[in-house]
Amino acid sequence: MFLAGPSKCELERFTAASSGDVLVPSCDDRGQYRPLQCQRGGQCWCVDARGREIYGTRSAGEPPSCSEGQGCIFKRRQALSRLFYGPVGYFRQHSLFKEQSKVSGSTETSPKHCSSYLQELFATSGLLSYVGQRQEVNQSKIVPVLSEAIQGLFPSRKLGTTALQLTSSAKRFQQNLFGGKFLKNLSGFNFTGSIGQRGKLNFSQFFEQVGLQGMYSGGNFVELAKLFSPEDNSYLTKESLGFSKDTFNLDQTISDNFGHRVNLQENQNMLAALSSLLEQKEFLTLMQHVTSVPESIAVDLTDVIKAVLELQECDEASSEIFVPTCTNDGRYDEVQCLAGECWCVDASGNEILGSKIFGKHPKCPTECEKTRDRLNTIKKSQPANSELFVPSCTSDGAFLPVQCAGKKCFCVDLEGRSLPGTESAAGEPYQCPSACQLTAGQSFLQMVQVLLSSPATLPQFSSVYIPQCKADGGWRAVQCNGPTEQAFDWYQAWVSQNNAGKDVPLMDIINEIMEYKKTSAQDFAVFVGRLYGAGHQNVFPIFSKYATFDSIPSGVLEGNFTSESDNILLNPYIFWRLLNGSSSRYPGSYRDFNLPYGHFELRNCWCVDEDGMEIQGTRAEINKIPKCR
Known part of the structure; x- marks a missing residue:
């Protein structure tokens, strides 16, 4: 959105591009890491939402498939949605989430098995039809904006419930959230009405790119407000001071120092649509519905909205649906289970052959072991004199703190990445950081x-x-x-x-x-x-x-x-x-x-024991030191 600051991805992209690094992160239009990342003239790999490499996806040839829809959280949300609920009336009637099947040359619609509970939240609220009426807004972009707005406004269920209890008026609800007409003023570029005449922000970098100069380019909020005011006495309406809509063009793509590309006209339309949407009684109804969704279906309100709006594909109902388990950062748990059977999976959630056992958890290969085995397989197919670095692992599967490639040795972190400034000739003594020290650095x-x-x-x-x-x-x-x-x-x-x-x-x-x-x-x-x-x-x-x-x-x-x-x-x-x-x-x-x-x-x-694991029953009160080994 227009006022958003640079994201972590955009900051890293700016820093890397300025210093000429071979790896310049790729960010999407919202400043998030793209699932596929590549270094200049080299390898490509998949990353998670935080930009961290998903191990096992690095490729030097054809780029790996990093579809966002294959992520663990997406798959879990989709599976839970299918597991608990059946076909949905409203979406079936309006030809949503249906597939075309050709029968005898005709195109008949056959409803696919979809989540009724989550989708009906959106349908019965009436918000679906209202969003469809906003012709000036790209429908694919309103979903993430609405999700971000709800996440920012209601960071927890408790706060969302509290906000809903304060008023029964949809219009008052929006004004309570944003402080009067803040959002409307912002969508009209009326910065005096939103952040005041003494605001320290300067938008000249943006408005100068669309043709506005001097005091009208964003530095003078009063003049900018007079220019874009929806009232009849605005500079544009009266075409005073030589201004007309032909003198500048908001509807074009511009960028800031961080490479964040925006379209002021689209953003203005989006803010106006969001402001109007939040004042509708249908939005109030939707929020009353989503605050009651069980946490087993979605952890927070943003999850609910995304589950409703982003579920684009549905499969036929199954009597036995696999629901994957995910880590806190959205990766697949290394062990997945169904009906008493458990197996190991790779970074993409695919079963590792030979790992499935019944009644207990298998011992899964560590990242070091998986990387070592994969590279050893590749090495067998290469010429005898070719150099390919294969990591060494400890007896418990961790990356050996010191790794050697040819005549050079270097230290690595817990994920096997080389630590800058630690390279030395093979055989030279070097003290690498320990597991404790590396864990402390991460913490x-x-x-x-x-x-x-x-x-x-x-x-x-x-x-x-x-x-x-x-x-x-x-x-x-x-x-x-x-x-x-x-x-x-x-x-x-x-x-x-x-x-x-x-x-x-x-x-x-x-x-x-x-x-x-x-x-x-x-x-x-x-x-x-x-x-x-x-x-x-x-x-x-x-x-x-x-x-x-x-x-x-x-x-x-x-x-x-x-x-x-x-x-x-x-x-x-x-x-x-x-x-x-x-x-x-x-x-x-x-x-x-x-x-x-x-x-x-x-x-x-x-x-703690020698591996840093807490010994149960030893936690002492504040200002007390327990007696340990």
């Missing part, structure tokens, strides 16, 4: 991602867990929840520099950080300039050398400097990279996770 990045993606709902202290490791990389016998000591040190640096050492509510600091994320994500120099403008620069020791922004050497503004602190959060360049989501691996030394913890008055602790 750290996940904590940052959760914090920045949902700043309004801070995670509970007890829900944060980053493993602590011994000096040799093994798991410490005692593990505790809560953030690393680095985070506490960064907080103390912030309050010392900005609040005379007095405590500040964490949410207040997070809100300030999010402003930096919004305005400085694409350029480190812009980030540093904003720090100096707000007087926050001394949080980072490197800037104590420079009294003003103008005195900073250009190399420093490009990130070329040695940090004054071992704490990565006090390194402004690393902090900025974490802020814009461009760090896919832990950006510091993995020895950071060997450092002992403090602040036990805030932490719960427990014992």
